[in-house]
Amino acid sequence: MSNSIHVEYFALFREQAGRADETVETNAANPGQLYAELVEKHGLTLEPQRLKVAVNDAFVGWEAALADGDRVVFIPPVAGG
Amino acid sequence: MKFFEISGEALSPEQLRLRLEDPSCGGYVAFEGWVRNNADGHNVNRLEYEAYESLAIAEGNRVLEEAIERFGVTRAACVHRKGALEIGDLAVWVGVSSPHRDEAFKACRYVIDEIKTRLPIWKKEHYASGDSGWVNCERCAAHGHDHAPGADAEPPA
Numbered sequence: 001m002s003n004s005i006h007v008e009y010f011a012l013f014r015e016q017a018g019r020a021d022e023t024v025e026t027n028a029a030n031p032g033q034l035y036a037e038l039v040e041k042h043g044l045t046l047e048p049q050r051l052k053v054a055v056n057d058a059f060v061g062w063e064a065a066l067a068d069g070d071r072v073v074f075i076p077p078v079a080g081g
Numbered sequence: 082m083k084f085f086e087i088s089g090e091a092l093s094p095e096q097l098r099l100r101l102e103d104p105s106c107g108g109y110v111a112f113e114g115w116v117r118n119n120a121d122g123h124n125v126n127r128l129e130y131e132a133y134e135s136l137a138i139a140e141g142n143r144v145l146e147e148a149i150e151r152f153g154v155t156r157a158a159c160v161h162r163k164g165a166l167e168i169g170d171l172a173v174w175v176g177v178s179s180p181h182r183d184e185a186f187k188a189c190r191y192v193i194d195e196i197k198t199r200l201p202i203w204k205k206e207h208y209a210s211g212d213s214g215w216v217n218c219e220r221c222a223a224h225g226h227d228h229a230p231g232a233d234a235e236p237p238a
Contacts, residue, residue, distance in 0.1 A: 011131050011203035012218040046218065054201070057135045073133055073201070077217035080130070080137075080161060080202030081114050081173050081193060 002027050003068040005034065012076050017042040031055065032062040035074055050077055085141030086160045087132050087202075092171045101156045101178035108182040110189040114173040116166045120216070124209035128166045133201035137161070144195040152188040154179035159192055161202060 005028070008021045017038070028034035031053040038044055052075040053060055066072070094113060101109050116128050145157045159175045166172055175192045179185040207213045 008133070010133050010201065011205070012215040014131075052201075054133070054136050057139065059136075073136070075133065075201050076203065076215065078198065078201055079204040079216035079218075080132075080200045081197035 003066055003070070005066060006069070006071045007034075007038065008071065008073045010073065010076070012046070013042075013044055013074060016044050026066075028066060030063050030066055031060065031072060031074070034066065034072060035062075038074070044074075046076055051075055084145045084158045085138055087134050087137060087163050088160050089162075089164050092160055092162065092174050094171070094174055094176075097158065097160060097174055098176055100158050101176045103155050103178055105180060106155050106178040107180050108185045109176065109178045110182070110185040111177075112173075112175040112189050112193050113171055114193070116168050116170045116172055118168045120206055123206070125168070125206050126209055127168065127207045128172070129205040129207070130161070130163045130166065130172065131203045131205070132161070132163050134163075137200045137202055140200050141196065144192055144199065147195070148177065148188040148192050151191065152179075152184040154184050154188040157188060157192060159196060161196070161200070163202075 002025045004023055005026055006021065006023050009017045009019060014020055026034060026037060028037055032048065035048055048062065053062060054073045054075060055064060055070050094111060098109060098111065118125055141159060145159060148154060148157045154177050157177045161173045173196065175189055177185045177189045204216045205213055206216060
């Protein structure tokens, strides 16, 4: 059974995906699988080793279980300050 | 009172420092980060900052709480800009007040260092050449550098 996941894109990923957010129907069990799908779909260029992941506004690991309705953000290398 | 903020408006240190006033404090240390006209040999004309605000604010407040706990300062606050900035604009302000100066200097340094590496905030540089790039994503990636902060989570297999 697939989950409905809300994905938000920032900075480089917003430009590469051509959108700020979208809702995807996916069988991805965790952020790692979801990222692989989005690389395929949008041509996101960054290696997962360089990213962090947030689910529902909290940092999580790549193996965290995704649930229906989750809000996921893949975080490119940051550059504040 | 909000301690960490993201602002779409110009920052005023004279206003911001009022947040740090406390009769028990004998010192106030502030850091101002300004937009520079060069980066790694490129002439920079202007910048854009973009933030994942809900998580940046939560993480920014964690950093400030850590600084207060770790160094025993009385107050700590930080405001980061978002949006389009010009050369010389104030991009980030950090302020700390404490009874004595030593812990205030250390806490201020801690806050700006952690803010730069932990908060989901991105900077796009627009160069005099007409090119532009997201710092640490495109420009450094093209040179084979990896500035990814805290890449401690296990990547997917």
